[in-house]
Amino acid sequence: MSDLPAGTVLKTTPLTEAHVALGAKMVEFAGYDMPVQYPDGVLKEHLWTRDEAGVFDVSHMGPSFLTLNNRSGDPDADHKAVAALVEPLICGDIGGLKRGQLRYTLLLNDDGGILDDLMIGRPAEADAQGSLQIVVNAGTKDADFARIEQAVAGEARLERADENALIAVQGPKAVDVVGRLMPEARELVFMTFRRIGWQGHDLSVSRSGYTGEDGYEILVPRPVAASFWNTLLADERARPIGLGARDSLRLEAGLPLYGHDLDTSVSPVEADLGFALSKRRREAGDIPGWTRIAREMTHGPSRVRVGLKVLEGAPAREGAEVADEAGTVIGRVTSGGFSPSLRQPIALAFVPPIHSQAGTKLKVLVRGKAQAAEVVPTPFVAHRYVRKL
Amino acid sequence: MRFTKDHEWVELSGDVATIGVTAYAAEQLGDVVFVETPEVGKTVKAGDNLAVVESVKAASDVYAPISGEVVEANAALSDAPETVNAAPEAAGWFAKLKVANPAEVDRLMDRAAYEAYLQTL
Known part of the structure; x- marks a missing residue:
């Protein structure tokens, strides 16, 4: 995971000591010393977030x-x-x-x-x-x-505000866990945010997240970061969740991860993120790279991001080749793993549009074996955003 | 039972060795969600890939601690891979090998030596 030179000092977050005290397994991520999992482990942490409320340190962002x-x-x-x-x-x-x-x-x-x-x-x-x-x-x-x-x-x-803590609270009980500390947070709907005071400090609280669940992302000033984190976790509905489960949760939610599913070679059309091309900007044609984007919108891209369910065998992980039923390699997995909620392997992959229809039978190549897979709509697990109060 | 520095264990009964990973390894792997066991009839040398264990996050290779021919793979792991976490040094075994050279087993660590090795990690 780490390609840093030996001796590199990892950056910490205002919550690093709290993670160690909780027994987290710490790993390097983007130059930060981050919790990949707590003693519960990825599987339990993932399912807890789907059923209760998971609390994540995402201060590296x-x-x-x-x-x-x-x-x-x-x-x-x-x-x-x-x-x-x-x-x-x-x-x-x-x-x-x-x-x-x-x-x-x-x-x-x-x-x-x-x-x-x-x-x-x-x-x-x-x-x-x-x-x-x-x-x-x-x-x-x-x-x-x-x-x-x-x-x-x-x-x-x-x-920059990245010396502070960014804490995500995600899951069906997130509204109660956060609402107990700051009742105003209940009044937010998905993709809105506001300033809310807590212990004399201003927090920026948004109803958003990266798990597909209802929840919040909260920018907490450094002086009260650990205190806020501990107060959240004092609620028995809340448990700390590491980056391992964050990744499996976002994968089930069909949300791309930069550096894996998205990079400088990928366009918004290829990434199936057309919703992010705002109408006013499309009509004005003033989006960076508009020539390519407009061409792909009209004629179709050469490849497109799809969801795959792997129907047999091992999880197909990043880099695994994708083949058509005849065995011809047509694409590549960009994120893949085991879905704890569905109890089967799932993946995001880029394939030519002709192979991108839901229901298309494909193969994923894992350690030389061609395993059956099928294109499915994403999200793999339904989003549960609160869009109306 | 004998052990390797890669945290595999071997239990010899006659000329058949049962192979798995240790409790320490199972703890390090985290929740096992898939195990790829070897085909019966495959011959392996000590140090060859024998199996692959997948957690939610990653795939890890399991190496053959000794040389031999695979005579049985643990079919129960395909439906219940979590057995590797629940009983790593018993029901969570991966494969049985017909041993080519029993002396290879003797060269591995005994439990006391393995426990001492764990203390150094």
């Missing part, structure tokens, strides 16, 4: 705030102005966000290749108009921040 240097005081004008600074880098309509709304979007290069997937939110609060909350991936954050800073130079400032 890159939360940040982009704020206009000169705000006019007109909330909508200031929002439009800051949105216009980042839109040239991404495929989403940020100007059209309502107060308190979050959007999943993609940072694209000039060829339409995906540099990262990220969340951008317009704050709910009147005093924060002209500011955006931007959360990017751990492995790409330095490059992303540099790219954004360069694009906004002179007009806005980007403040």
Whole structure:
């Protein structure tokens, strides 16, 4: 997992000591010392999150705030102005966000290749108009921040917030676990966020996540991070969940992982993330790499991301080849493993569109054996987002 | 029972050796969700791949501690791979080998030596 030079000092999060105290197995991830699992193990942690509430330290990710240097005081004008600074880098309509709304979007290069997937939110609060909350991936954050800073130079400032804790609470009981500490969090719906006070500090609380379950992602100031984490875990419905189960949960939810299912060679159309190409941006044709993206939308891409159920044998993991029924290799698995909820192996793979229809019979090649697989719709396990109160 | 530094165990009965992974290995692997056992009739040399154990997260190779011919694979593991976690040094065995050279077994660690080795990890 680690390709760091020997002697590299791993970065820690405000919760590293708490993980060690809980008996976590720690591994290197994106330069951070992170809990891959706790004594319960990946399988139990995964199922607990589906049934109860899982609490995750995702402080290795890159939360940040982009704020206009000169705000006019007109909330909508200031929002439009800051949105216009980042839109040239991404495929989403940020100007059209309502107060308190979050959007999943993609940072694209000039060829339409995906540099990262990220969340951008317009704050709910009147005093924060002209500011955006931007959360990017751990492995790409330095490059992303540099790219954004360069694009906004002179007009806005980007403040990293990754010295704080980012804590996800996911699962059907997440609303009760978080709502007990901060009742206002119950009023959020999926993909909205707001500032909520806790013990004299402002937390940024969003109803969102990476498991397919209802839940929250909460940016917690460093001084109260461990205290907030411990308070969450004092609830018997909540248990700590490591990065191992985070990966199996997101895979069941059919959510791509940057660096595995997405990289600079993959376009939003190939990645089956067409929903992230906002209507206003498509109509304007001002998305980075639009020539390629428009061509793929019209004529179809050469490959597309699909879900596979592996019907026999071993899990097909990242890198496993995918073949048609005649045995011709047509694609490759980009994420794969065992689904604890379905009790069978599942995978995300890229195949030509002609082989991408649900129900198509394919093979996955694992250690020289061709195992039966079938294209299935994703998510593999239904999302349970709370879109209405 | 004899042990390797890769955490396999061997139990010899006549000229047939039963092979599995130790409790320590099972703990390290985490929840086992799939085991690929060898085909009966396959011959292996000491150090060859004998089986593959898959957890939710990763696949791990199990090596043959000794040379021989596979005479039986543990078919029960295909329906109940979790047996490797529940009873690694008993019902969770992987394969039985007809031993080519019993002296290879004697070269492996006994339990006291293996326990001492674990203390060094």
